Amino acid sequence: MSSGEPSDPSSAGVRGGPKRALSVLTFGYFVGFAGVVVYGPVASEFEDVLGLSGVLLGLLVAAPQLTGSLLRIPFSAWADSVGAKKPFSVLLGLSVVGMGGLLAILVAAYPDGLTLAHYPLIFLFGSLSGCGIAAFSVGITDTAYWYTSERRGTMLALFAGLGTTSPGLFTIVSPFALLAFGLTGTYAAWFAFLLVGTILFVVFAVDSPYFQYRKRGLDEQEARDRARGAGQELFPGGDALASIRTAATIPRSWLLTAMFFVSFGGYLALTTWFPSYWSNFHGLDVRTAGVVTALTFTLLSALFRASGGAISDRVGGEVTTIASFGLVVLSTLALVGTANLYVAVAATVVLGAGLGxxxxxxxxxxxxxxxEAVGGASGLVGGLGGFGGFVVPPLLGLFVDLRGVxxxxxxxxxxxxLGLxxxxxxxxxxxxEPTTVPTETPAPTGD
Incomplete structure (x- = not known):
């Protein structure tokens, strides 16, 4: 269809439509992805109160990445079995539990009663708060199911691009909220945001047509036929876990995963680490550190990422990755060797561009x-590659322990x-020699 959307989904018995689905999925991902910075912008407060070493601080700011990365694989497989709404809602619900747990600890013990003994619980609840990050693999697949080929690429870019703006915005807002409301008040507001956002998602989210018909009791073939009548082109391609197992036997899957570990894992890791870098090394106050992190890295990298697909289509993915990781190497070399704020800001912009x-x-x-296994490889790359966001911050913290500021x-x-x-x-x-492009590409499941 020329519009790329079902002509009249309601006439086919489908609840909702592509625009509603995309809007709610993007909103839900925006809400969930905010958990990636649950500690980063206010890390210095926890560092001072708990007396954390660099390694423990690095683990703490990386806690949301642990679940946010590893849960992408099983939840994307679950979504291909039951539809997107239930898995997406569960992930947001786990984020609410995590944020509620953090708030409860702060209400009960902050500031005088909060000690290093609370660290395991704070780490646990921070990990739960990051579960919403894993909703990407659920939402990207469902978006692909709702839209036909004419508009699918654009709609996937909108979902991923707009949804990933929340870390940058929260990195800016959190330090201001901290100074205005204190640590407990900031997390209370964050908890309310997550809770209301989750409720709105549950109320308004709709599964793609195929899964709506399956839930009404239609058999596989009839559900597909009715869904095609409602405009759906893509359908679950079988056993998603089997596709992941197949991809795991192909060496190139692991090469791509390793590169994504550096690129997107680096984006996650440094989004949470840069506020501490700007405040502790360059002496910026927490508000300025948050703003600088967002404007020079978090938001900017997301914008560069949005253009990365078009650049790759024009000059080739291989050339683009070589140039991008070249920028990563040059910019990190500059960051290692400079104490000048302006040089560091310029290098951070280049680093964000390269990673994005x-x-x-x-x-x-x-x-x-x-x-041979696009869907499975996509899950591996997005899930295990994003795990770099958890592994790297403690390594950065180790350098602080060994060398001080x-x-x-x-x-x-x-x-x-890693860039090299x-x-x-x-x-x-x-x-x-690249392998021939498959004639049919399954819906993407990674980040």
Whole structure:
């Protein structure tokens, strides 16, 4: 259909339509993805009150990435079995539980009674707060089911692009809220935001037509036929976990995962780490540190990522990844060697550009290099690759423990090394012969 949407989904017995589905999914992901910065912008407050080492601080700010990355794989498989609404709602509900737990600890113990003994619980609830990040793999698949090929790419970009703006916005807002309402008041407001957002999602979310018909008792073939009449083109491709197992046997899946570990994992890790870097190493107050993080990295990297697909289509994914990781290497080299604020700001912008564009280019390469199991490889790349957001911050914190304040700068050598490794992989892929593009590409399931 020329519009890319079902002509009249209501006449086919479908509740809702593509525009409603996309709007609610994007809103839900915006709400859930805010959990990625649950500790980052206010990390210095926890660091002072709990007396945290650099490693413990790094683990704390990375806590949301643990669940937010690893849960993407099983929840995307679940969504392909029952539809998107239930898995998405469960992930947001877990985020609400996590934020409620953090708030309860603060109400009961902050500030005088809060000690290092509370750290395991604070880490646990922070991990739960990050569950909403995993909703990406659910929402991206459902968006692909709702839209036909003419508009699918644009709608997927809108979902991913608008949904990922919340970390940048919350990085700006959180320090101001901290100064205005205190730590407990800030988390109370955050809890209310999550709770209301989750309720709105549950009330207004709708599954794609195929799953709506299946839930009404129609058999597989009849549900597909009715859903096609409502405009749906893509359908679940079978056992999603089997596709993941197949992808895991293909070496190129792991090369792409390693690159995504550096690119998107780096985006997640540094989004939570940069506020501490700006405040502790460059002496900025918490509000300014949050604003600088958002404007020079978090929001900017998301915008560069949105353009990365178009750049890859024009010059090729291999060339784009090589250039992008080259920028990562150059910018981290500058961050390791400078104490000048303005040089660091410029290097951070370049770093954000490199990581954002590379993240998009990797998914442009995926169907060409793993055509045997695009869906499974997408899940591996998005889930395990995003795990870099949890692994890297403690390594950065180790440099702070070993070198003191200067470790905030020298710690970027971790990303210098990772950037060189990713650059080597990108060059190797460029020199290799890509596999033929599959004639049918399943709905994407990764980030």
């Amino acid at each position: 564009i590379a993240s998009a280019a990797i998914y442009q390469l995926l169907p060409r290099y793993v055509p 200067s470790g905030y700068a020298t710690g970027f050598v971790v990303y210098l090394v 490794v990713a650059l080597g992989i990108a060059v190797a892929l460029y020199r290799s």
